[in-house]
Amino acid sequence: MPPPFIQSKPPTSLSLLLNPPLSLSSLKQTHAHLLRYSPHDPTTSWLPHLLSSSAQLPHPTYTFSLYAHLLSFSLCPPRSHPLSVYPFLLPPLLKSASLLFLPILGASLHALALRLGLFAKPNIQNSILNLYSNLLFLGCARQVFDEMHQRTPPDWNSMISAYARVQDLKNAQKLFDSMPERTAVSWTAMLSAYAKCGQLSLARDRFFDKMPNRTVVSWNAMLSGYAQKGFVNEAIELFRDMVMRREVPPNETTLATVVSACSKHGDPELAEWIIGFVDQCGVKPNCFVKTAMVDMYCKCGSLEKARELFDAMTHKNSFSWNAMISGYSRNGNLCSARELFDKMPNRTVVSWNSMIAGYAQNGLWSLAIELFKEMVERARVGPDEVTMRNNWYQ
16 A cells, blocks of 8 residues: 555646656656645645656656755655655665765665665665666675575575676675576576686576576577677577567667678678568667668778668667778778768767778878878877777877
């Protein structure tokens, strides 16, 4: 049974704003509506819903600004009832402190939970554990974990994932072996840790192949492990296996990983097979997948298909432009590369590097030097190590 302040039903017009899909603009509209009500209006008693909703968005600063605003206008529930309020206020605040990497603020919230006698509540413990795990304060995280009387699978997964992120395979393995109930998240965290450490055989044999229920995240983790360590053939074979088994459908992350791996292979026939599958699988490629496809076509020498796909993209980011410019430069089509470079709305140092490298690699030293000067003097883009090592000294 939720506490009294949660039971109050907000006005219909405001409750609609809190329904998914969430957006920062809708929450700000809700906030504005709330400020029009009297501080004594009973509808203000459901404000913790708004704070919790704000924590679901990638705007953690808004959570704290909202909380501070509510306090300044005395819109929070009465301070005489902290035990009924803070179990719902602390989790979103702790999450936001984690996303903003504010360990001192997070520790202050931890201290507040202890002072109010709320640390024993499972949702508070889990939020504090996630805070320290995400900040990689493993000593603090482990202390919180060890003090838990009843650990849920998410608690175990949070601690294992923290060890996995710092590649502490020994402690991660100990926790995994002692888990009373393993979930797909637990198995995936372990295989990711072993894969990142380069132990791909163990990741595959000990975890991926033995998982009782593989998810698309599990497949992506194994695919990414192969692709990032340069085992392109293994990544492609695993993807073929995924398609044939039909355990789970691939998603955009799967496609981006496989297409990137395929681009390193440089096989036009394999590229066409991948593109054909993308067209048939029912997953609508996002900007990152299409950019990977552009890069794959370029590395396979199919510049016309790459440009056709590039021109058809409704949304292009800097990676999309750089992929096409680099593709032209690598294949010696400097005129098309420069044409695209001049049209690029916001050039990054990677864009300048690609163009300068194209001139230098084709013996056009004067153009390379001229463009380098323009980069530094006019565009005021600072050269990086790649500029100096790969481009200038050629």
